[in-house]
Amino acid sequence: MRMVRDASRVVVFTGAGISTESGIPDFRSPGGMWTKFRPIEYQDYMASAEMRAEAWRRKFAMEPTFRAARPGRGHGAVAHLVRVGKVRHVITQNIDNLHQMSGVPDNRVIELHGNTTYALCMECGQRREIDDIRKEYEATGAAPDCLKCGGIVKTATISFGQAMPEEEMLRAEAATRDCDLFLAIGSSLVVYPAAGFPLMAKRNGARLVIINRERTELDRYADLVINEDIGTVLAPLSTLNS
Numbered sequence: 001m002r003m004v005r006d007a008s009r010v011v012v013f014t015g016a017g018i019s020t021e022s023g024i025p026d027f028r029s030p031g032g033m034w035t036k037f038r039p040i041e042y043q044d045y046m047a048s049a050e051m052r053a054e055a056w057r058r059k060f061a062m063e064p065t066f067r068a069a070r071p072g073r074g075h076g077a078v079a080h081l082v083r084v085g086k087v088r089h090v091i092t093q094n095i096d097n098l099h100q101m102s103g104v105p106d107n108r109v110i111e112l113h114g115n116t117t118y119a120l121c122m123e124c125g126q127r128r129e130i131d132d133i134r135k136e137y138e139a140t141g142a143a144p145d146c147l148k149c150g151g152i153v154k155t156a157t158i159s160f161g162q163a164m165p166e167e168e169m170l171r172a173e174a175a176t177r178d179c180d181l182f183l184a185i186g187s188s189l190v191v192y193p194a195a196g197f198p199l200m201a202k203r204n205g206a207r208l209v210i211i212n213r214e215r216t217e218l219d220r221y222a223d224l225v226i227n228e229d230i231g232t233v234l235a236p237l238s239t240l241n242s
């Protein structure tokens with residue numbers, strides 16, 4: 001609390017751990033998604049209609065979980081800190097849209113791994129809505145294509161093997177270099193290049209706080225490590241004035 005109060009330009013960096021309270025499993029905790037199926041890599045998705053159909057099958061299997069998810073106490077506290085001007089940017093690895101749903105304006109959220117609540121054509125960039133894709137998929141059993149150009153359509157997420165989004169990476173770097181406090185929340189900090197931002201902040205003179213139930217590789221660089229529940233730790237920040 002005191003470190004947040006003393007800082008003037010805070011960057012919040014989040015991973016799947018901030019959304020477990022909302023009912024979305026993370027990747028690497030016991031029972032997490034990683035233990036259920038191996039992710040489909042970008043090249044495999046683009047090369048194989050079967051892989052695309054399988055990816056949509058998994059997506060629709062997870063859909064009720066994502067649809068039912070509402071922002072938790074952690075999201076609420078972060079949104080409050082943005083509202084009072086303490087936090088300038090929220091850099092997130094999450095694809096669940098919960099920061100936006102909690103009231104953080106779109107232009108304050110930097111999504112490093114995209115967003116799973118809509119889809120994009122990989123050729124022309126045309127957006128498609130998940131509900132329409134679902135209807136088509138259920139009718140044909142095949143992965144739907146772009147209605148405009150016939151290109152391959154994929155959720156607007158960044159898969160393993162896919163290039164990182166350029167603009168978001170640049171914005172995240174600028175925000176990280178500009179901050180005086182970097183809060184890394186709910187990430188195992190093993191997925192690079194995203195996990196490079198906490199160290200970038202530290203090397204640039206910011207203080208680094210890691211809030212995560214489990215230990216991370218970067219703990220030794222942090223000024224403070226809190227191995228406790230995110231919602232419980234962040235909830236009191238919802239009353240901070242500025």
Ligand code: NAD
Binds near residue numbers: 014019
């Ligand atoms: P991760 O699963 O590797 O790590 C999550 C960390 O959060 C774990 O170390 C776990 O101990 C901790 N954690 C979970 N619940 C917690 C709680 N209530 N309090 C404190 N700590 C808690 O997640 P990651 O580092 O974000 O990497 C996974 C990748 O998978 C991300 O890049 C993201 O794109 C994607 N992903 C996103 C979602 C989502 O959008 N909600 C969910 C799963 C995976």
